[in-house]
Amino acid sequence: MTTQIEAARNGQVTPEMTSAAMGDELTANEMMEEIAAGRVVIPNNSGRKARHVGIGMGLRTKVNASIGTSSDIIDLKAEVEKAIAAEEAGADTLMELSTGGDLDFIRREVLGAVNLQVGSVPLYQAFAEAVKKYHDPNKLTEEMLFDVLERQCADGISFMAVHCGINRLTIERLNRQGYRYGGLVSRGGSYMVGWMLANGKENPLYEQFDRVVEILKKYDVVLSLGNGLRAGAVHDSLDRAQVQELLINCELAEMGQEMGCQMMCEGPGHLPLDDIEANVKLQKRMSMDAPFYVLGPLTTDIAAGYDHISAAIGSAEAARYGADLICYVTPAEHLALPSREDVVEGVRAARVAAHVGDMVKLKKTSRDRDMAKARRDLRWEDQFSLALFGDKAREIRATRSPENEDSCTMCGKFCALDNVNHFFAESLQNGIKG
Numbered sequence: 001m002t003t004q005i006e007a008a009r010n011g012q013v014t015p016e017m018t019s020a021a022m023g024d025e026l027t028a029n030e031m032m033e034e035i036a037a038g039r040v041v042i043p044n045n046s047g048r049k050a051r052h053v054g055i056g057m058g059l060r061t062k063v064n065a066s067i068g069t070s071s072d073i074i075d076l077k078a079e080v081e082k083a084i085a086a087e088e089a090g091a092d093t094l095m096e097l098s099t100g101g102d103l104d105f106i107r108r109e110v111l112g113a114v115n116l117q118v119g120s121v122p123l124y125q126a127f128a129e130a131v132k133k134y135h136d137p138n139k140l141t142e143e144m145l146f147d148v149l150e151r152q153c154a155d156g157i158s159f160m161a162v163h164c165g166i167n168r169l170t171i172e173r174l175n176r177q178g179y180r181y182g183g184l185v186s187r188g189g190s191y192m193v194g195w196m197l198a199n200g201k202e203n204p205l206y207e208q209f210d211r212v213v214e215i216l217k218k219y220d221v222v223l224s225l226g227n228g229l230r231a232g233a234v235h236d237s238l239d240r241a242q243v244q245e246l247l248i249n250c251e252l253a254e255m256g257q258e259m260g261c262q263m264m265c266e267g268p269g270h271l272p273l274d275d276i277e278a279n280v281k282l283q284k285r286m287s288m289d290a291p292f293y294v295l296g297p298l299t300t301d302i303a304a305g306y307d308h309i310s311a312a313i314g315s316a317e318a319a320r321y322g323a324d325l326i327c328y329v330t331p332a333e334h335l336a337l338p339s340r341e342d343v344v345e346g347v348r349a350a351r352v353a354a355h356v357g358d359m360v361k362l363k364k365t366s367r368d369r370d371m372a373k374a375r376r377d378l379r380w381e382d383q384f385s386l387a388l389f390g391d392k393a394r395e396i397r398a399t400r401s402p403e404n405e406d407s408c409t410m411c412g413k414f415c416a417l418d419n420v421n422h423f424f425a426e427s428l429q430n431g432i433k434g
């Protein structure tokens, strides 16, 4: 199996590159060059057909939605509905993160329900299986762990968050630091730290990194280096433990690329607004511009119920400075398993954030300019088609019909635009370039 990065380094344009390039207004050849340099990845699985997207430098910021059962709520039908809703709401990728029920069956059902590339966190299933078998996550064996990686790849997973960067050094740094306001919030990360301490062993995903890479390479899967020690509170942002793991992940990203695997690094988490630029630049610099996948980041810890907004603010800032894939956050974050409606709200908030970031990062502003003109000219149908969520805009307007069809009920007959257009329409348009 030749991976995308191996093909790119041989100067070969693959069908996946051609297809992903179309969604990003660049040529397949340009896409190939970016992949060869390790700056772009295309989540893929040689055994599954789904829509391809590129993630990385110079490309539109992509949005990931995560779904999955928990040990408390196991409802396969609901998870499949959420996956479909996420795709319809415009998610670019999906992560299937179930921890409750028949995990193989659930994953296969979700993979069959969407046309998106699907990611996973194999540690969830590995520890869940150890609990089921031994009633103790720390009894997880290395063979069980690698078997889960292989099984998930064989099922069609296209990108995998693997916590390779947690090693003895990372734990030592955390110990020396001696505090953490938010503790460890990564499920995979906290269980791996527990396993290492209980067994007195190095992380097999770090120690046998080449084995991880070989499994993923067999299926052309992207290895996304998990951020197990990410800050889970803004007061832990950029602490030494997190930076230690990031440093190791950046080293591993380079090693994995040299071994012919597509590589991506994951980031926080929770970050105050003024730490985001540094975080993105640090990852980009230390990994030679490997794609960066951020989870939010949430910019305050006190917005429960509105964490999708807290995260959208952080995502826009992260995208602006170069983050390539943002994981949505839903209004249920920190509170409960998200509902279908939460998923839709989360995807939409993240898409707004990605666009806001891309307006600066990629100078993508023409749609906003066209919307300004459509608003000025009170062209409502054009406004609906230019809006990110035209259906929502149309629905709100339809619920409050104005007396004058040209305006809206906000100002009614005192519509400023309608008023000014009678006097200045021509002169306002004359001065416009583009």
Ligand code: SF4
Pocket: 406, 407, 408, 409, 410, 411, 412, 414, 415, 416, 417, 418
């Ligand atoms: S009524 Fe007010 S808010 Fe509505 S289109 Fe006119 S100026 Fe804009």
